[in-house]
Amino acid sequence: MSELLASLRDLTVTYAAEQGTHLALDGLDLDIVKGERLAVIGESGSGKSTLALALGGLLPPETHIEGSIGWPGFAAQPQPGLDIGFVFQDAGASLNPVIAVGRQITEIARLHLGLSRRKARERARALLARVRIPDPDTALAAFPHQLSGGQRQRVAIAAAIAAKPSLLIADEATSALDTIVQAEIVALLDELVRAEGMTLIFITHDIALASGFADRIVVLRDARLVETGPTAALLGAPKQAYTAKLLASHIGLDTPPLVAGEPA
Amino acid sequence: MNRALRLLRRRLVSSIPVLLIVIVGAFFLLELAPGDAADAYLLSIGGGDPALVQALRQSYGLEGSAGARLWLYLTSLARLDLGWSVIFNRPISDLILERLPNTLWLMGSAVALSFTVGSLLGIVAGSKPGSWGDRLLSTGSLALYAVPSFWLGLVLIVLFSVQLRWFPTSGIETIASGKEGLARARDIAWHLALPVAALGFIYLALFLRMMRTGMAEAWRQDYALAARARGLGHRRIAVFHIARNALLPLVTMLGLQAASMLGGSVVIESVFAIPGFGRLAHEAVAGRDAPLLTGIILVSTVLVILVNLAVDMAYALLDPRVGANEVAA
Amino acid sequence: MNVFKRLLRSPAGAAGLALLALLALAALCAPLLFPGDPLAIAGPPLTPPFTDPAFPLGTDRLGRNVLAGLFHGAQASLAVGLAAAAVSIVAGALVGTVAGFAGGLVDEALMRVVDAFQTVPGFLLALAFVSVAGASLAVVILAIALGAWTGPARLARAEVLSIRERDYVAAARIIGMHPAEIALREVLPNALPPVLALAAVIVGNAVLIESALSFLGLGDPNIVTWGSMISEGRNVLRSAPFLSIVPGIGLVVTVLGVYLLAEELADALATRKARP
Numbered sequence: 011m012s013e014l015l016a017s018l019r020d021l022t023v024t025y026a027a028e029q030g031t032h033l034a035l036d037g038l039d040l041d042i043v044k045g046e047r048l049a050v051i052g053e054s055g056s057g058k059s060t061l062a063l064a065l066g067g068l069l070p071p072e073t074h075i076e077g078s079i080g081w082p083g084f085a086a087q088p089q090p091g092l093d094i095g096f097v098f099q100d101a102g103a104s105l106n107p108v109i110a111v112g113r114q115i116t117e118i119a120r121l122h123l124g125l126s127r128r129k130a131r132e133r134a135r136a137l138l139a140r141v142r143i144p145d146p147d148t149a150l151a152a153f154p155h156q157l158s159g160g161q162r163q164r165v166a167i168a169a170a171i172a173a174k175p176s177l178l179i180a181d182e183a184t185s186a187l188d189t190i191v192q193a194e195i196v197a198l199l200d201e202l203v204r205a206e207g208m209t210l211i212f213i214t215h216d217i218a219l220a221s222g223f224a225d226r227i228v229v230l231r232d233a234r235l236v237e238t239g240p241t242a243a244l245l246g247a248p249k250q251a252y253t254a255k256l257l258a259s260h261i262g263l264d265t266p267p268l269v270a271g272e273p274a
Numbered sequence: 275m276n277r278a279l280r281l282l283r284r285r286l287v288s289s290i291p292v293l294l295i296v297i298v299g300a301f302f303l304l305e306l307a308p309g310d311a312a313d314a315y316l317l318s319i320g321g322g323d324p325a326l327v328q329a330l331r332q333s334y335g336l337e338g339s340a341g342a343r344l345w346l347y348l349t350s351l352a353r354l355d356l357g358w359s360v361i362f363n364r365p366i367s368d369l370i371l372e373r374l375p376n377t378l379w380l381m382g383s384a385v386a387l388s389f390t391v392g393s394l395l396g397i398v399a400g401s402k403p404g405s406w407g408d409r410l411l412s413t414g415s416l417a418l419y420a421v422p423s424f425w426l427g428l429v430l431i432v433l434f435s436v437q438l439r440w441f442p443t444s445g446i447e448t449i450a451s452g453k454e455g456l457a458r459a460r461d462i463a464w465h466l467a468l469p470v471a472a473l474g475f476i477y478l479a480l481f482l483r484m485m486r487t488g489m490a491e492a493w494r495q496d497y498a499l500a501a502r503a504r505g506l507g508h509r510r511i512a513v514f515h516i517a518r519n520a521l522l523p524l525v526t527m528l529g530l531q532a533a534s535m536l537g538g539s540v541v542i543e544s545v546f547a548i549p550g551f552g553r554l555a556h557e558a559v560a561g562r563d564a565p566l567l568t569g570i571i572l573v574s575t576v577l578v579i580l581v582n583l584a585v586d587m588a589y590a591l592l593d594p595r596v597g598a599n600e601v602a603a
Numbered sequence: 604m605n606v607f608k609r610l611l612r613s614p615a616g617a618a619g620l621a622l623l624a625l626l627a628l629a630a631l632c633a634p635l636l637f638p639g640d641p642l643a644i645a646g647p648p649l650t651p652p653f654t655d656p657a658f659p660l661g662t663d664r665l666g667r668n669v670l671a672g673l674f675h676g677a678q679a680s681l682a683v684g685l686a687a688a689a690v691s692i693v694a695g696a697l698v699g700t701v702a703g704f705a706g707g708l709v710d711e712a713l714m715r716v717v718d719a720f721q722t723v724p725g726f727l728l729a730l731a732f733v734s735v736a737g738a739s740l741a742v743v744i745l746a747i748a749l750g751a752w753t754g755p756a757r758l759a760r761a762e763v764l765s766i767r768e769r770d771y772v773a774a775a776r777i778i779g780m781h782p783a784e785i786a787l788r789e790v791l792p793n794a795l796p797p798v799l800a801l802a803a804v805i806v807g808n809a810v811l812i813e814s815a816l817s818f819l820g821l822g823d824p825n826i827v828t829w830g831s832m833i834s835e836g837r838n839v840l841r842s843a844p845f846l847s848i849v850p851g852i853g854l855v856v857t858v859l860g861v862y863l864l865a866e867e868l869a870d871a872l873a874t875r876k877a878r879p
Contacts, residue, residue, distance in 0.1 A: 068502055090505045105497060106501070106519070107497070109514075117504075118504050166500075
């Protein structure tokens with residue numbers, strides 16, 4: 011249970027801004043356990059998206075990074091796409107608008123799994139069925155604008171898990187969707203992660219959404235880590251005033267969780 | 275394909291008022307110009323007495339009101355009759371049909387050259403915005419874009435025809451060479467090399483700059499980051515994901531530049547003495563042949579409309595989003 | 604003034620400004636340095652450049668001073684470019700504002716006219732206009748503007764449409780200002796900055812079109828222009844290529860300066876707009 015996947019020590023990220031620099035993460039220490047579902051919560055500007063990009067090695071080249079990200083859970087430096095899958099906030103923007111959905115998924119399967127064109131297409135079809143896209147054969151030839159917001163996010167998830175990564179990072183993956191679709195996508199992520207034994211990092215500003223299915227919660231504020239702990243403990247007895255405030259502003263204690271998952 | 279056809283129909287309908295406005299404008303141009311069809315005919319038969327002039331005017335319908343004359347003009351245009359050229363003493367439609375292919379070859383080759391080379395170099399520059407190669411190409415293309423095409427043509431003649439003697443200075447093919455088939459095609463290509471370069475280089479610079487800007491813009495889009503997150507290589511993202519999106523505005527620009535390119539070919543054909551459509555315009559102006567010039571303007575307008583239709587179709591093929599919401603529009 | 608400072612700071616903008624300043628200086632100094640008609644015969648014909656100190660850039664086929672022509676040509680190019688841009692922007696901005704404000708049928712009709720002018724090759728239109736109206740400086744300016752006013756018209760209309768719905772226009776309407784007054788006092792000044800950015804591009808194009816017209820012998824015959832110098836030199840292209848090449852360099856420098864400036868201007872305006 012407590013085998014470490016990643017270990018962040020004193021991670022500090024600064025962006026070059028118009029005037030001087032902008033500190034996006036300030037001395038972050040965090041361990042990520044293999045197989046856990048970790049929710050990273052914070053308001054915009056708290057550094058949560060920077061954390062996601064830093065884990066994937068996707069920060070822009072002009073970013074200044076200090077500290078270390080160790081990967082004891084991997085034999086070598088994990089590769090984005092192959093070892094780490096990403097789901098972004100706006101699937102409408104993160105899918106290429108002029109390329110058919112099927113090709114965007116087969117591209118990944120061919121690159122990382124070395125599949126033939128035909129095999130990759132079969133895999134894409136299976137993936138679309140796996141994320142419960144109705145009529146996957148038609149969807150393969152569809153362009154992103156022809157799908158609904160929820161379907162697009164399902165496609166983005168299929169693309170993210172196409173190469174069977176062991177870590178899935180969802181960066182505000184549901185915040186652009188309406189509440190019902192949001193719940194469906196969270197349920198899908200939850201189910202996929204369980205079935206495939208993936209580790210999930212779920213980044214959100216919505217503490218209610220996270221509390222429904224995360225094992226552990228990390229709270230970030232102004233580039234710093236505020237508090238971390240198992241979901242039940244953190245929600246029941248927040249140690250920091252900020253966490254308590256965040257909880258108070260988002261949910262009454264009697265609000266039922268959006269997703270009926272049992273906290274592990 | 276239904277989508278593209280719907281779009282085609284809509285564009286065809288919207289180009290009708292444009293064509294009508296241009297025809298009315300052309301009519302006024304003819305009215306303003308000294309002389310009319312009767313004078314032109316008289317000139318061609320070597321003059322005549324006032325009685326003949328009067329009779330001719332009557333038979334041509336030139337005595338009627340301006341409205342009647344406009345109606346006459348419209349009906350003759352509908353029969354594809356563009357009138358009679360004073361200086362060539364021939365039907366204008368024959369002249370234009372004879373000259374048009376040369377211009378289409380010139381323009382087509384210039385478009386092909388500028389579009390392919392321009393967008394390829396744009397991909398090179400835009401795959402690493404801000405890099406050394408990017409700066410060189412961007413600055414170079416801006417300088418090239420500032421060059422007047424006719425002057426570039428003269429410089430090319432001085433360099434490659436007068437100094438190096440690689441290419442001929444003028445004409446579309448070797449006169450009375452008796453060449454046929456492939457040999458003739460090679461001869462024409464050899465003659466067109468410099469004019470195509472002179473006309474195409476300016477647009478090459480334009481396309482390069484647009485492609486570069488479009489690529490820099492596309493790199494900032496979410497799908498570029500998402501492609502990196504999927505582990506795709508830099509080159510793969512640049513060519514397969516970024517360039518495809520950056521190409522779209524270029525296609526639009528191709529349509530927008532069709533008119534300017536036709537104008538540019540007037541000067542280029544004059545520089546290289548290519549017996550084309552543009553040179554015909556220059557000859558019409560020099561000979562004060564208003565009907566011929568008007569006919570040229572009308573035909574070039576139709577040509578621009580046709581090019582734009584083709585461009586719209588190409589765009590619809592490249593961008594699946596176009597026309598998808600036609601029902602709403 | 605912020606925009607101006609920015610222009611000076613960026614290397615491209617500063618280079619553009621420097622080139623144009625140099626040209627303006629040449630244009631202004633032309634009558635002082637080379638008094639008299641630059642079209643008059645000044646010396647022996649076809650003096651090669653750098654041989655006679657009296658004619659640093661040599662003389663043409665008729666013995667006219669090339670350097671004097673170059674200086675006076677700068678005057679013609681800049682004057683035509685600026686005037687044509689001014690005419691097309693004023694005309695285009697007016698049409699665009701009227702179309703944007705009136706809406707409905709008026710808008711539809713005006714925009715179809717804009718479409719028509721954009722479909723006809725502008726250079727052919729200029730040729731036709733000059734050939735009917737006769738070649739003079741004013742006619743050449745109008746002929747160029749005829750093909751260039753559509754850009755400003757579209758831009759002005761788009762700006763008006765976007766500004767029309769904003770609060771201060773609504774406020775002006777509530778206090779009972781006449782639509783024409785609103786257009787003139789509130790909307791037009793706000794729509795102007797992006798139109799000005801377009802202006803620079805139009806100046807560059809106008810200089811190029813003017814040179815092409817003169818090259819084809821359709822410029823004002825009484826003034827010396829770079830285009831007419833190139834055309835004149837073309838007759839002796841084999842023996843004295845410099846006669847055509849030198850004035851062309853003047854053209855390239857002018858247009859390049861304008862484009863560099865236009866590019867920086869557009870960038871500066873874009874960042875100003877992006878700022879909330």
